[in-house]
Amino acid sequence: MVNVIGLGYIGLPTALMMAAHGVEVIGTDYNKKLVDTLNAGHTTFKEKGLDELFANAVKAGVRFTTEYQVTDTYIVSVPTPYDKFSKKIDACYVVAAVKSVMEVCPKGATVVIESTISPGTIDKFVRPVIEENGFKIGEDIHLVHAPERIIPGNMVYELLHNNRTIGADNREIGEKVKEYYASFCQGEIVVTDIKTAEMTKVVENTFRAVNIAFANELAKICRHDGMDVYEIIKICNMHPRVNILQPGPGVGGHCISVDPWFLVGDYPALTKVIGESMKTNDGMPDFVLNRIYEIMKEKGLKDITKVGLYGLTYKENVDDIRESPTLQLLESQERHLATGLKVYDPFITDDVVKNQYHDLDKFLNDVDMVVVMVKHNEIKENADKLANKVILDCQNVIDLPEVYHI
Ligand SMILES: NC(=O)c1ccc[n+]([C@@H]2O[C@H](COP(=O)([O-])OP(=O)(O)OC[C@H]3O[C@@H](n4cnc5c(N)ncnc54)[C@H](O)[C@@H]3O)[C@@H](O)[C@H]2O)c1
Known part of the structure; x- marks a missing residue:
């Protein structure tokens, strides 16, 4: 049985995919609200094909819990941010998850780190945690790194078709973990050593x-x-x-x-x-902000509250806003003690920023200038609605007579 730790954008589809292909899977996340949502029969983010995969996995017996399981294989898929000052990886989530695994795992278990990690992270941060818990690596606990390549917006297809990399200390263990992934992955799965796998992903x-x-x-x-x-x-x-x-x-x-x-x-x-x-x-969000001011000046527009940013997500046709250029631009504007830009994104239904709209027509009605930050299909299909606006198209998708670009 596989215990997937961390049920976010990567852990959840991985757990569902394995379960839907005959592997016994329990997903663990310390976020109780997220686990409750899954147990109530709902997915936690929008993604093409995810709801169908979820239904298949539930039918196949996948379970979700906040508890770590006693089992022989763990797949850790928790966040790996970087330290904004040193730029080095911040491995605290991986370390915390592995510590929790160590509290329950039996001897002989394999711990697969699926999170993206910099070369040497397993040596520097993960091995010590295991050894501090009295386990001998290679005998009591086996270590594997299996990074993920899927792209939001096409995750389900890519899980099935991408090639994969598995890094292991021990070839035999690498091959065993490969079998779990091969249950669903139709791409080639290369088995190599851990540091090579860490480096390839980065x-x-x-x-x-x-x-x-x-x-x-x-x-x-x-x-x-x-x-x-x-x-x-x-x-x-x-x-x-x-x-x-x-x-x-x-x-x-x-x-x-x-x-x-x-x-x-x-x-x-x-x-x-x-x-x-x-x-x-x-530096690009700042560059766009300067372009906005340049174009406003050229067109004689004086009121920043009549400028609207189309798109809040970091890429098209997904609902993920993490580190998005629009958020970076809004932060930059606030650093310059300016505010007032209006924002709209069809994929973001919660209020996450000031002056946010939830209806395209209302948004367009309230602005004179539209900055296309994200090329969602919606804006491509409704480009004619921008005809009487000043347009800064940062994605080069609007085919109208007068359009400004970055
Ligand atoms: N999102 C992507 O497109 C993508 C693609 C490839 C690789 N990755 C990598 O995959 C890893 C996971 O990313 P993500 O986007 O799924 O993150 P995420 O933030 O969407 O999900 C992480 C989940 O882990 C849970 N969690 C954190 N610590 C935990 C712990 N100790 N115990 C139990 N649950 C815990 C959180 O509650 C969260 O639900 C990262 O290393 C990321 O770089 C992400």
């Missing part, structure tokens, strides 16, 4: 962050000298070996905006490109 997200930063930097150069960054990228990408990403208003979520910092924190002298890339991406 490197994958760093690759993406650096490439996004390159596109954002091009946008800034082009803005400075009146060039069309989208036309330039389109032409460059016709080169057979060039594939430049699109610029945007910033990077959010708990992966690309976080994980590369782990490397900067641990290897400050060796991560010049990565560090500058992260700063470039983090």
